[in-house]
Amino acid sequence: LSGTKEGCREGDCGACLVLLGGPSAGAGAGAGAGVGAGVGAGAGAGAGAGAGVAADVEWLAVPSCLLALGELDGRQLVTIEGLATAGPTPVMLALHGEGASQCGFCSPGVVVALTAFLLGPGPYDAASAMAAVDGNLCRCTGYGSIRRAAALLAADFSGLPADLPARLASLAARGVVPPALAAAMALEVRPASARSADAASAAGLPSVVSPAAARPADGPPALPLGGGTDYFVRNTEPDGIAPIFSDQDPALRRIGRTSSKSGEPQLEIGAAVTLREFFASSLMREAVPGIQGYENLVASGPIRARATLSGNIANASPVADMTAMLLALGARLRLRGKAGTRELPLERFFLAYKKIDLEQEEAIEAILIPATGGGLFFSFEKASKRAHLDIAAVNSALACRVDADGTLRGVRLSAGGAGPLPLLLERASAYLEGKRADAATVREAADLAVAACAPQSDVRGSASYRSAMLKRFVWAHFMRLSPASGLAEELFP
Known part of the structure; x- marks a missing residue:
């Protein structure tokens, strides 16, 4: 071969x-x-x-x-x-x-x-x-x-x-x-239930959501793996680990409707769902209209077929495209470990550069996204050397709803590449809440966004370049929201 x-x-x-x-x-x-x-x-x-x-x-x-x-x-x-x-x-x-x-x-x-x-x-x-x-x-x-x-x-x-x-x-x-x-x-028919976490546990086998099961005390540490699109680049000949492949569990490959603890409708995205499956999901497209239009800005088809949403999050890159999108969409994580499950907002998952709030032998089980009906506006922007198949220098996403009179509701603005962590821009989001997106408001929101960031200079862009791009991205989000409002002409006279 x-x-x-x-x-x-x-x-x-x-x-x-x-x-x-x-x-x-x-x-x-x-x-x-x-x-x-x-x-x-x-x-x-x-x-x-x-x-x-x-x-x-x-x-x-x-x-x-x-x-x-x-x-x-x-x-x-x-x-x-x-x-x-x-x-x-x-x-x-x-x-x-x-x-x-x-x-x-x-x-x-x-x-x-x-x-x-x-x-x-x-x-x-x-x-x-x-x-x-x-x-x-x-x-x-x-x-x-x-x-x-x-x-x-x-x-x-x-x-x-x-x-x-x-x-x-x-x-x-x-x-x-x-x-x-x-x-x-067609040679072999195997029920999906035979691959579930419960079945694995009953057989004494480890799974992504119970990685310690049946692992000898003196054996190599268990390592939950998604698509390995980052891990196998950094570890070309991995040794000394017991890999647990999340995509072997069908329960972790599903996207479905559930309810939050407060009874609000949400989408539950399993830890093994790939980027390709995320963008192709009819449930995602219904909850976030137009999100499929940004798929080609993220990696390539073969990588999207392997990379998982949870792996993109856990990798904790400050410029992860999917993390920027999910922050704007109000995502929460459900984590499972020895003590059971816990939930936390995605913005609280990142503690420092490449450091995350994940305990020993704990893993992401699902990503939870609010799905509160139609009318959601979503926008994503990314600056990279190549338009496709490239790592961002800086990225940003916006999600909000707009009342009939133009008032913004539920505003969430995010940024990546603007510091050591992916950021939910809380001050800028709070400032925009309840306002209309006129030129003065958008300019002030962009200034607040830049003020909340601490970008670093590296090979992909200087700190000043990243700040300038983030400001333009905030403008671009609102120009996309109101393309016929004359906002573009006011921002770029």
Whole structure:
């Protein structure tokens, strides 16, 4: 298996992409809820491709450099060799025909990414095809030829069925994937309940929410891991730990409606929910209209398919994009440890640079976001060297509601990269509460936001640059809120 290449070893270049097949988030118990594991997907009979595969199965392009072997339990791994068992596939031929491969180092990853695009639910258009390769770099051919190949594939496969078994059968018939891809996914049916934390505990196994269970006193320390998109970059050959993979527990991969302790409606997001699942959730899109529009500003598709929301929080980066969003959305954390569970506001979770309020053998179990009905306005801004797939120098988010007369309610303004901690800008938020967003009010709020921060100069930006950008971001939030109000002309005369 020499086709998959190791490039950046950080998940940023896409050369090492592989297909990972398994149950989608929230897959329920019962037939089809689990999958069998296969490697290469190149062997086996091809009859009945697509038959027996449940609709809650998915294939994602993921960076193998950040994928632990233990995470393959109950999943299917498909490398470039597993796709080309009967010769070049239509994806490969499209790239070759458009001159989109030269040295070939990056080509396997591009093939895998576009194959995952066709395996997905669509839409099958040129823009979606290009979004599928947002995590792939190529230094030889340039990107024009890759764009042309992606557009041709999107046009050629625009009529793929929405039904997964039918789509698999169509793709297998046209040679995009081997028939054995579907056959391997139907080999073993495992109820989702068999992977729950309760079942793990009953079997004497550790889980993310009970990491000390059955761990020998002299054994290595248990380490709950999400997608590992930061941990495996910093620890390329980890040793001396007992990893516990959160995505092995379906109960931690769900987003659902619940009520807070005070009876208010909220969304509960499990610790293993990935960034991709967060942005794709219909519940999230209903609670926070327009949030999906900011997805492409956060990492790349392959990283979003692996990185978890809880891991992004626990990493405690001052410039974490998801943390800035969640602070504005009023998120709370539910933590579970030996003493049971406790909740705290996200803004109280960060104590100092890279220091968090998490006890020994305690883990994030869920993120809780208020869901108090429609009318929420949400805005996110980010400054980085590249528009996509880059770490922010500074970011900011705003969430609020607006009365019919323009009065702001429930204002929460956040900032990242403006100090050692992600910040909820409480003074600026309180100042805006009950006011209308005229130019004078917005300017004063921006000044209060900057005054609350203590940015540092580093390679991504000077302290003065970060302060200036934060001020402009506050302005930008309100220009987005009232695009036809003339606010932009007043702020930028």
